[in-house]
Amino acid sequence: MDINDILLHHGEERKKYFNAVAPPIIQSSNFAFDSVEDLRAQISNEMDNHVYSRGNNPTVKILRQKIAALEHAEDALVTSSGAAAISIATMANVSAGDHIICVDKPYSWTNKLVSKMLARFGVEYTFVDGRDINNIKSAIKDNTKVLFLESPNSLTFELQDLEACAILAKANGIITIIDNSHCSPIFQNPIDFGIDLVVHSGTKYINGHSDVVMGVVCGSKEMISKIFHSEFMTLGVNISPNDAAMAIRGLRTIDLRIRRSDASALVVYNFLNAHEKVAKVIYSMSSDFPQAELVKKQMRGNGGLMTLVLKTDNKEAVMRFSRAIKRFLIAVSWGGYESLMIPSITFHDMPGMEDSPIPWTYVRLYIGLEDPQYLIEDLDQALSFL
Ligand SMILES: *Cc1c(COP(=O)(O)O)cnc(C)c1O
Secondary structure (H helix, E strand, O other), rough: OOOOHHHHHHHHHHHHHHOOOOOOOOOOEEOOOOHHHHHHHHHHOOOOOOEEEEOOOOOHHHHHHHHHHOOOOOOOEEOOHHHHHHHHHHOOOOOOEEEEEEOOOOOOHHHHHHHHHHHHHHEEEEEOOOHHHHHHHHHHOEEEEEEEEEEOOOOOOOOOOOOHHHHHHHHOOOEEEEOOOOOHHHOOOHHHOOOOEEEOOOOOOOOOOOOOOEEEEEEEEHHHHHHOOOOHHHHHEEEHHHHHHHHHHHHOOHHHHHHHHHHHHHHHHHHHHHOOOEEEEEOOOOOOOOOOHHHHHHHHOOOEOOOOOOOOOOOHHHHHHHHOOOEEOOOOOOOOOOOEEEHHHHHHHOOOOOOOOOOOOOOEEEEEOOOOOHHOOOOHHHOOOO
């Protein structure tokens, strides 16, 4: 389907609401029926009909259809957060005694889900360096049910070969799930490579305005229905109709926004890469990126993320640089209009994070929608404090 159709028209039924251009926010918890027979007919398919808003809601349904089309999926669920999307997609596919293979250095709460929460319910796990398919192959056991991928991850940007992972998993009866937040559906569609379930933190590029926390799960009708009838309904992880309307509005411009971030990030990268105070920049579009070939195979762009490695052996210098930055906000998250920075030194020697493998010279940058020259001026003056 054409992306213009998806973003502007798909899923919308304007004739049903006075030909309003923007969809109404159907702020209702439940829906009434003409008769018992009618209720009986509708409730048999609560995922698609309108019965109760913990399950489905007309405003949310518009968003679900657009997201599914963007990810080349048959169906999608929209959840209260990206963490909820990751949790329900994973939990729906494991039971006590099963085993999960998860890539190294996933999103922090994915790590907690696998290594702490599901472990409490008797699910085994192995973390592997997913850059080499052989590591995944050797981790497979008779009870492996899920392969959880995140490509690229959002600090060091390591990739997995999605096609190779899908082939290997299918041959072994394993469900593949990928966190596709980094690329958004604009720059990577894992289902085209054979991946089963795609999850996103919709908080990032999908909503894109730093004002809604949400997530999505995309996949075949059968897999989405399975998740809907178990974890989605029992845990009650639905989004509100109001937030869904906000996200529909944000989604209208996702193509424009991520391409602007992507183009600006390249300009900022070129400046930083040539700077004498910069040791290196970890950026998936650089010619010396270790997995450049794989980037070309499965990604159509990078978006706004990169990690700056400062050239210093002095922690105080990193603090001086961080204090001098004025135009990037110091904040977690990314994918909104505003440029953000998060220095790894924040977490250094923090209780519970002593064994973090990330050096304190790393600074994750997210390039938002500002003029790249405006951001470069700020980085330039701050680097002089190093
Ligand atoms: C932010 C993020 C999440 C979690 O999403 P929330 O919407 O904050 O729950 C998951 N994966 C990645 C890669 C993220 O950056």
